[in-house]
Amino acid sequence: MKKSSGKKRVSSLTFLIATTAVLAAVAVLCLFGSNLLYAMRVRNVNEQRAEVEKRNTERYEAYRQEVQELQDRLTANNNISADWPQPDTQEGISIVDLTNYPLDNPGTVTVSRQDVMLGGLLLVNEWHSRPSDFDESSLVSIMTYARSMGVTKSIWRNSDQKLFPVAANALLDALNAAKEAGLEGYVVREAYRSISDQQTLWDAEYNRLKGRHSAWTDDELIAATKKSINLPGTSEYNSGLAFTLYLYENGNDELNKMVFSESEQGKWMYENSWKYGLVFRFPLQDFPTKGTVSRAYKTGVNVEMNLFRFVGIPNATVMHHLDMCLEEYIEYLMAHPHIAVFEDGQLKYEIVRQQVGDDSSTFSVSISRKTSNYTMSLDNMGGLITIYEY
Template identity: 25%
Template sequence: MSKKKISKEKSIRRAKTMTEIVISLVLVGTGAFFIRNSFNHAKTIEPSPYVEENDIQIDDPEATTVPDPNQTIYESLAVDTKDKFRGDLILVNKEHQYFGGDEDLVSITDMNYENEIDCFSAVDSTYTILRNVYEPMTKMVQDFYDKYHNDTLIIYGSYRSSEFQQELYDADVSANGGEESSRVAKAGFSEHETGLAFDFSETENNDYQGTGDFEWINANCYKYGFIVRYTSSKEKITGFQNEPWHFRYVGIPHAFYMDMHDLCLEEYIDLIREHPYERLNDHLEFTDDNGKEYEVYFVKSDDGNEKTTVPVPAGVRYDISGNNVDGFIVTVYKGQKPIVEEEEVTTKAFEDTSEENTENSDGEENDNSEEDYSDEY
């Protein structure tokens, strides 16, 4: 082959190679152009407003908190605000009037007859007391009788109407020639008007002082829900001198606490007020002689409304009582189930004795004769 022909073939191959290189560069340049153009027109995508920015929390089954079975769960109960004037713990004294009415009263004599109770008596069938007080009062006297076989106790002071209380007050003012009585409570300010209080006497000496056999009653009455309302040590607080014959029902938990801590009712009401519901870890808690546990707290009444919201424990027995001053006292019987209302036991009917009967009289000296059964105030 001639040199001229070889040189020509080389020139053709070189030209072809150069063409391929140029085409490749053009393709590379074009691709780079489009890629750069795409980046220049790209937009930042904002997060969707419908997606929460927080990380999704996945519950760990092993980390689940187990509820404390001993923790009290409270629920709201709407009660009539005016009911702060009702209940076993109402405070009635010279400063706090009793706004009563519709008391569920029973004749002590009639109830004794129906239940075949003959270990104590009342002056006559007109002497009445609240239905819920009759049973613990009777049980206390029956236990006293079983121990000492003494059947001389007689109820000479129990419920009395406001009208009768006023008569007693006026009579004492007239007898002493003064403008006011220092011995008899004004109408509306006597515990006897509540039906929660009663006075003992005895048929042999007509003078109950809580001594001798009767000392057992005064020392153990708290076990039945009663307190000796007026003692010499609390005279400056209660405003009344020692009355060992005057008993007041407040309920077993409260009678126990007052007896153990030597508190009169005024002091106890003040103490409970220091343990409001809002301070959940500072409710008044105690255990009685029988190992029963109680929790007590105060709820202020909503005096601007007809209803007051009272927190109460769910699934546990509790009582609510007004204090006759500024709110409600809730008593929780810890570990006890709510009491199911039972049908009312049929008892012998008795006539209304609100006006024409003689009821029970009143006066300071404990001169308890058959003709005049009177008490301190």
């Protein structure tokens, strides 16, 4: 009986050991299986990630290739789209209407109204007053600016005369070119006027006329005053982009007696100012030169003034070529909102006008990414004009 009991204990122990061994084996197999499954999942994830990265790389390369091919085509064709009409001449200036043609390689940018307020095309006249959010803070003294550019000869009447830097720079470029042509003696007669200064001038003229014509109505007095002084906010002097010129040189009586429009200096400026981004602002019949056609019905100004206005070289080029005043040019861009300007058969400028309104402080603007060399300007008629230079 004792031997039988001992055999049972051995048998139970053996069973326990065997069972434990089996469970341990199962646990090892489970652990191995779990690690194997995890490794397979990791491998699958890595394979999927690699496949996604490969597809992304292939797509990026395809996009980059398309962009490069477009850029190569544009470079080979002087940035001219194959769909564009060809210029009508290979000599001089030619303007092509692209109104029905979209921008090449388009994109969008967001711009601040203040950043494009003073690009050069802000229309200020009898019917379009200077915007209420106009910022005068970047005006510079012509004297200080000219001296900082190395100009030692006085071209200013006093240190209070101011312009925005773009206009001052264009003025100096024009005067330097005139000097190279052997012509000097230019002096700025008048430049920027503040609204308060304009109001003072308006009140003085209004009251002078009222004292002489006591029977006139207020409407009659206003109409008479406007013949010589613009209402505050409607004068080109209020833009900070315009100035008048006359001739003066200390001790040079012959030069000082000259009528600007009849002098060689005046004739040179009328003929060449556009090359430096300046236009003669108020053409009248046979003024400033014989044969000039009056634009008083457009500008609202019927007084002889040697006033030049900064608009930028691309815009001045078109205005000169088409013989337009600023009002006519903006109307032209409203009717032809996408044009290309060629010089001797080569694309020089691309000019695009978009309606953005006057109510927003920022605008989302469509642009062409063919070049990053572009400027923008509000026109004070709800439009934003982008000028690309090539």
